[in-house]
Amino acid sequence: MIIQFICRAILLGVPLLYGSTGEIITEKSGHLNLGIPGIMYVGAISGVTGSFLYENACGNDIANMSPVLAVLIPLLCSIIGSVLMGLIYSFLTVTLHANQNVTGLALTTLGIGLGNFLGASLINITKSELPSIALTKTSSFFLTELPFADKLGWFGELFLSHDFLTYLAIIIALVATFVLNRTRVGLNLRAVGENPATADAAGINVPKYRYVATCIGSAIAGLGGLQYVMAYANGVWSNNAFGDRGWMAIALVIFAVWKPSLAIVGSFLFGALCNANNYIQGLGTETQELFKMLPYVVTIIVLIITSMRNNKQNQPPASLGVNYFREER
Amino acid sequence: MSTQPAIELKNITKRFGAKVIANKNVNLTAYRGEILSILGENGSGKTTLMNMISGIYFPDEGQIFIDGNEAVITSPKDAFSYRIGMIHQHFKLVEVFSAAENIVLGIDEGKYNLKNSTAEIKKISEQYGFDLDVNKKIYSMSVSEKQTVEIIKVLYRGADILILDEPTAVLTPQETQKLFAILRRMRDDGKCIIIITHKLHEVLSLSDRVSVLRKGEYVGTVNTAETSENELTEMMVGKKISLNIQRDEPKNAEDRLVVNKLTCVDRAGTTVLDDVSFTAKSGEILGIAGIAGSGQRELLEAIAGLQHLSSGEIYYFDPKTGEKENLKDKTPMQIRNMGVRLSFVPEDRLGMGLVGNMDIVDNMMLRSYRKGHSAFLERKKPKDLAMKIIHDLEVVTPSASTPVRRLSGGNVQKVLVGREIAASPTVLMVAYPVRGLDINSSYTIYNLLNEQKEKGVAIVFVGEDLDVLVELCDRIMVIGSGKINGIVDGRTATKEEIGLLMTKSKQEGAEDANE
Numbered sequence: 001m002i003i004q005f006i007c008r009a010i011l012l013g014v015p016l017l018y019g020s021t022g023e024i025i026t027e028k029s030g031h032l033n034l035g036i037p038g039i040m041y042v043g044a045i046s047g048v049t050g051s052f053l054y055e056n057a058c059g060n061d062i063a064n065m066s067p068v069l070a071v072l073i074p075l076l077c078s079i080i081g082s083v084l085m086g087l088i089y090s091f092l093t094v095t096l097h098a099n100q101n102v103t104g105l106a107l108t109t110l111g112i113g114l115g116n117f118l119g120a121s122l123i124n125i126t127k128s129e130l131p132s133i134a135l136t137k138t139s140s141f142f143l144t145e146l147p148f149a150d151k152l153g154w155f156g157e158l159f160l161s162h163d164f165l166t167y168l169a170i171i172i173a174l175v176a177t178f179v180l181n182r183t184r185v186g187l188n189l190r191a192v193g194e195n196p197a198t199a200d201a202a203g204i205n206v207p208k209y210r211y212v213a214t215c216i217g218s219a220i221a222g223l224g225g226l227q228y229v230m231a232y233a234n235g236v237w238s239n240n241a242f243g244d245r246g247w248m249a250i251a252l253v254i255f256a257v258w259k260p261s262l263a264i265v266g267s268f269l270f271g272a273l274c275n276a277n278n279y280i281q282g283l284g285t286e287t288q289e290l291f292k293m294l295p296y297v298v299t300i301i302v303l304i305i306t307s308m309r310n311n312k313q314n315q316p317p318a319s320l321g322v323n324y325f326r327e328e329r
Numbered sequence: 330m331s332t333q334p335a336i337e338l339k340n341i342t343k344r345f346g347a348k349v350i351a352n353k354n355v356n357l358t359a360y361r362g363e364i365l366s367i368l369g370e371n372g373s374g375k376t377t378l379m380n381m382i383s384g385i386y387f388p389d390e391g392q393i394f395i396d397g398n399e400a401v402i403t404s405p406k407d408a409f410s411y412r413i414g415m416i417h418q419h420f421k422l423v424e425v426f427s428a429a430e431n432i433v434l435g436i437d438e439g440k441y442n443l444k445n446s447t448a449e450i451k452k453i454s455e456q457y458g459f460d461l462d463v464n465k466k467i468y469s470m471s472v473s474e475k476q477t478v479e480i481i482k483v484l485y486r487g488a489d490i491l492i493l494d495e496p497t498a499v500l501t502p503q504e505t506q507k508l509f510a511i512l513r514r515m516r517d518d519g520k521c522i523i524i525i526t527h528k529l530h531e532v533l534s535l536s537d538r539v540s541v542l543r544k545g546e547y548v549g550t551v552n553t554a555e556t557s558e559n560e561l562t563e564m565m566v567g568k569k570i571s572l573n574i575q576r577d578e579p580k581n582a583e584d585r586l587v588v589n590k591l592t593c594v595d596r597a598g599t600t601v602l603d604d605v606s607f608t609a610k611s612g613e614i615l616g617i618a619g620i621a622g623s624g625q626r627e628l629l630e631a632i633a634g635l636q637h638l639s640s641g642e643i644y645y646f647d648p649k650t651g652e653k654e655n656l657k658d659k660t661p662m663q664i665r666n667m668g669v670r671l672s673f674v675p676e677d678r679l680g681m682g683l684v685g686n687m688d689i690v691d692n693m694m695l696r697s698y699r700k701g702h703s704a705f706l707e708r709k710k711p712k713d714l715a716m717k718i719i720h721d722l723e724v725v726t727p728s729a730s731t732p733v734r735r736l737s738g739g740n741v742q743k744v745l746v747g748r749e750i751a752a753s754p755t756v757l758m759v760a761y762p763v764r765g766l767d768i769n770s771s772y773t774i775y776n777l778l779n780e781q782k783e784k785g786v787a788i789v790f791v792g793e794d795l796d797v798l799v800e801l802c803d804r805i806m807v808i809g810s811g812k813i814n815g816i817v818d819g820r821t822a823t824k825e826e827i828g829l830l831m832t833k834s835k836q837e838g839a840e841d842a843n844e
Contacts, residue, residue: 182441184437184441187426187430187434188434188435190423190425190426191423191426191434191435194424194425194426195421195422195423195424197421198421198422198423198434199423199434199435201405201421202421202434202435203405203406203409203435203437204434204435312424312466312468313466318424318425
């Protein structure tokens, strides 16, 4: 029961981990990308579209599908879709100096609209009775467990039974931690987010760093959307099922005080909090809704604590949300 | 000292826009193994000149030679490749990084290994006698430590021509002595050090040669050993130029504003105003002279109710009733409600004075919106006032509904001064009202001030151009490091006298530290 609860929490937490790792990398460059919910949504629908086309091309017969292609096609489609969103964001804010908050919110609206449009179109093509598309064949490839997972009892279930995107999320978060703290690129990136004028004077190409960080961050966040559809929802896409996970990912960035390594723990905690209502007996619907609020309450508490402690290390990047343009000469 | 100049400037000219000439035909030579001071008043073009060497600006005319070869420096990166490093007045450091991280930032060579870099930084520190904890974060450092990081940052990149822009402005006398010892060690090591300053005693104690700039033009270079404070002052302020600004005798001067033993401490705990006492009289222009940042801004803000006083009083004498009121610790709104007609033209025009994104009419309304009686804004009167100011002061603008940030500096200033004068003040405080303005606009402002003086307004004029101060003001108060160094009669005072008063207290401080 407890093992099952933890596994469920991890499964729920992984999309948030992708989203917040992506957003942390983006924010470290000084971009407050509020388009993350939309980008995750686009990442999901792009992957769904890719695998839908592939399944159709194979005549909807699992025997014809190559496992490698079945995984790679959605993965690439997802990355292309979310990088395009990241490019739009960077172009508007870096090149055209548009306001970051407005751009981000617009991208969220755009992303969700685009996702629902594509989703509804695909549902129309299948002429399905249900308002959803089932890509269970593709999903089964994504959900392949490690071969010896079920032989090791609770240990196997807890550590080895997850889909590969879960492990990838943790690896990406750890790599991001390493790159941010231990490499020159990470140092330069953090400098760009803290004080772009100083970075510029030190010879760092600020626009380039902001573009690249935003696009990589978007690609990672988009994978969260894909993981949600392929692993959590077993390949079933229905419009708006993704819910407010994108916003929760942004809340998780604050909870993790801009550290991807902390986001790993935080995402599982958020997953557990989201899921707790299903494991507590005798809750009415209204109390269940209160439980769903918990991740946000925890985030607010973290915000209060970090601002009260006045520790300069655990603060957002100093130039977060501020566009940089070198003074006119 | 070698015979081959490390850096040579020939006929450098730099303009900003069509009218402002920051540097004109400047020639300058600096050798290795020497400390060269660039001396000049505020706005004499020292920093602009040095920014051209360090790649921030590009000269419009003239050439730069490094070690005898012509150099084209278009970016800070180019400057580094010529081994030129500049330490700016405003530090360029990332607050949450450690000293070491800041020093290696942006260097793109070899493997990233902070430990090796740290060892190298320590070697540099020991060589020149710096005292620095490389792992300390910038936000927990004192100003002097931050400056050390900036200097090492430049040395780490291999610079052997170092430019320091007013490095002592933020240091205590003890820290200044320490810095000078390090600079001398670097000079003995064969580096070329250029230091920008306007403090005469520092020039005399530190440098080998002094080059003087005045209003963007090169005046000359002298050997420090063969010069004196008086000679340098004269080179710096120049011979008296007649500007022919009208100046009438004050009529019926009576006390309007009495400031008594005013002391202010800023958030960092530094005393910015120290025991300041003076009287501003009606129908007279009181000039305030001093090096930038000596407490002028704080003084005006304290009177306007924007700065908290630690001690002291500000009394206002109402011209109608003759009543005496204390303005201490009142907000600007309370001061206005007391019937005190105080107008303030701050130094930061588009920050404190006007709202850049709003048009002229709306900016007029900022001062009058409380006057209406209905729930809606009264737009007619502000509009009339805007049209009147545009017409009377010849403001060049496409229309009254153009955002003020799109106007040129002079026109912005006219709008601001016009609005403040329209409130028919009894006390008018202006800070650097002609900064960045061309001659004609400047005279328009002088005439406006004289008109107000005629009407019996007490005017407090903070200025930087001593030529203007001695021609316009009835009395001139000289402020230095938050203290009053003296109040002189504007009709008899000379620029040299004021120049010496301006640097007085700093000198005493430095001498104290030597003892």
